[in-house]
Amino acid sequence: MNSKIHVAIIDDGVTAEVFNTNMLYDIEMVSSLPVHFQTSTSAAQDKPLEDERQNTYMMNHGTLCAGIVQAYFPNAVISSVKILKQRKGNADQLCAALRWCVKHGVQVANISLGSTDFRDRTLLREVVNEVAAAGLIMVSAAHNGGFLTYPASFSNVIGVECDRSGNLAAGQYRYNLEAAFGGGIEFTAFARHALTDVLGGTVLCPNSNSYAAPLITAQVCMLLQSSKCIYSIELLKNELQEHSCNLVQASRLPVQRYRNPDWIRCAxxxxxxxxxxxxxxxxxxxxxxxxxxxxxxxxxxxxxxxxxxxxxxxxxxxxxxxxxxxxxxxxxxxxxxxxxxxxxxxxxxxxxxxxxxxxxxxxxxxxxxxGLQRELEKYKEGKSLEIPFVAIYYDGEMDIFYFLHLLKMSFVRDGYHCWVAVDQSRSVLHDMEYICFSRTVNRMEELVCCCNKTASMAHADVVILCLEARQGLDGLRKQNSPDTELELWLQTTEGSEAIRISIVSNNKLLEKRTLQGLNVEAIDALYKYIEYVLVN
CATH class of the missing domain: 3.40.50 (Rossmann fold)
Structure with a gap:
């Protein structure tokens, strides 16, 4: 590989003069179109904007991130891809920035931002998988509040958080075997960097996830520089793990990292x-x-x-x-x-x-x-959070995934983030979660607690847990949890497409209805009733 590694800082812009940054491109994504600033190596026709470029010593977020990368890896060639303005940006701009990186030969993208909005997840996942397949390596910071963050939580991205224990020294990082499975954040890195600017002053970085990510970006650059082959993201994550402060036995990797197989483009x-x-x-x-x-x-x-x-x-x-x-x-x-x-x-x-x-x-x-049972064990105890909870017990003969797909879409149309978990593992192929009873999590109250805590990480507005009403488990499921607002019992009719539904709350039957097949209108009517009961 070349000694110089091309790194994009996708952020709020980079002021090259602060740390004497070696800049190649300096652009801003306005919607999905790039606007070029003038740099020492940009084409002559690229014209500078005159509104936000007057302060030649602007100590902004992107400038610090570029300074961190350069401090740990001086051979980085930096391109600034600005998508944040007054700390705000959107998923379309981020997607355009990632595609720009592929087009312009960027090897590593440092993304010290992300979204916790479920409405951004599908678009970001599609584009992240697209650019990853094209060879772009992405390092992204997690949300400082511990929520699932996109793109940091995706498996095709190297997710990073900062060290809040104070155990790591400058330049150190560790691999998170447990946290990686739960939220997709594989690495914890030092973030309190002390940088020296061009005037000889010391700039101290706060302890934030966004300042931990550039350290991992620099580590990735070092590995790329020393490599004789082109890395896959899996090879790269394993190499990073092997250079971390807490080497994990190789036999435990990589299958324990991924809660959901979110990397699939075509199968x-x-x-x-x-x-x-x-x-x-x-x-x-x-x-x-x-x-x-x-x-x-x-x-x-x-x-x-x-x-x-x-x-x-x-x-x-x-x-x-x-x-x-x-x-x-x-x-x-x-x-x-x-x-x-x-x-x-x-x-x-x-x-x-x-x-x-x-x-x-x-x-x-x-x-x-x-990895699932260990995750359930970790979350099965404690106080459940205040998220409306619906338990659905279904007949194994029905198409439960299509039923849930239509119901989830009804919630989404009204702006609700509906977090759905099913006791069949193929649920992950349909944008739902997989969760089930186990040897250690064998009471309904424990399963509800697990769902609530996992859904809270995803900023969910409502939780739906769907379990098949099989003989032998009914006793466990009928142990009504105090955190379950509604229970729906679904039963098919032999020789018919009709589905009989009993709606129960606090062991009291609220309503019985029959669906004449699975269609948008029938499920939307059911959704409106569920919403009415949950809201009132």
Whole structure:
């Protein structure tokens, strides 16, 4: 790699004179269009703006971030991509900035900002995955309040928070195995940097996540400079972990990092056995959906991958639905490594799947039970937060994912962030969460507490927990939690599309209604009733 690494500071602008920053481009994203400032190396036709450029010694946020990167990695060539004005910006500007980075040869983007608004998540995820596939490395700061932050919480981004314990010294950072699974923030870094400006003065940075991210950006630059190959994001995260203050056993990585497989752009979906069908949309594109038997899964998947390779198509993930035994899953993971794919196993009996044999420095293998039970154990106790809570118990014969998709969209249309969790692992493919009873979390009150605390990190307005009403678990589910405002019991009618719904609050039946099939109008009417009960 070149000794110089091109770094973009996506922020509120960089004043090069403060730290004598080596600047290449200096632009501002006005909506989705770049406006160029004049720099020493920019083209002659780039004209400077005259309104906000008069102060040649402006100590703003982006200037500090550039100074931190340069202090730890002097060979950085900085481009300033301004999207914040008076501390405000929007997701469209950030997406335009990321695409600009790809177009202009930026290797690392330092993003000391983000959104906690659920309405920004889909757009940001799509663009983050797009530019990551194009080779852009993104380092992003988490929200200082501990909320899920986009893009920092995405798996294709290196998420960073500052050290609030005071245990790290200048230049140090550590890997967060537990926090990475919960909120996607992999690294904690020192942020109280002491910088020297061009006048010889000392500038002290506050202890903030946004000043921790540039340290990791500098570390990434050092790794890129010393590397003889182009990094994948997985290789890079593992290298960062190996240089951190708390080396983690390699066998525990990378599968424990990802709560949800949010990196998928295009996938093959293989359905084995008696997989429940749904018309709910996936959040990503699918190349093909293929029905397979458990016995023939491996040769069929191999044939599909060989054909794709010959046709030069590009999917990034293999999704396996239904039951697949550990031996077959191991063989599929080996095929995935060979053909450069990730694996999502949204099947049954996932706790029986071994993880030790799947380690690869580039493979992402996701299945629901890995890390989930430890996360539930961590959140099962304590006081639940004040978020309206709806429990839904459903008949296993119905298309619960399409029902929830329509219900969630009704909430979204009115501006509510509806956080939905389902006891089936394939829920993560439809922009829902996966959560279920376990050996240690086996009471309804504990599960409600877990959902509430996880949903609060996502700034949710309402929580919906959806559990199948199977024999043997009914006793656990009927232990009414004091934090459950509403319960909906859904039952299908044999030989009919009708769904009978009983709506209960505080063990009192409020209403019974029947849906004549799943459609937008019927679900929207149900939503309006639920909203009325929750609000009043």
């Amino acid at each position: 093959f979906v293989f359905k084995a056995g008696t997989t429940t069908c749904t018309v709910a949309p996936y959040y990503f594109q699918i190349q093909r959906e293929i029905l397979i038997s458990s016995q023939e899964a491996v040769p069929v998947i191999k044939a599909v991958l060989v054909q794709e390779h010959e046709q030069q198509r590009t999917t990034d993930t293999l999704i396996l639905l239904g039951h697949m035994d550990a031996v077959a899953l191991r063989q599929v993971s080996q095929l995935a490594i060979q053909y450069g794919k990730h694996v999502v196993y949204a099947g049954e009996w996932q706790c029986d799947i071994p993880t030790m044999g799947f380690f690869s420095r580039q493979l992402r293998l996701w299945h629901g039970e890995v």
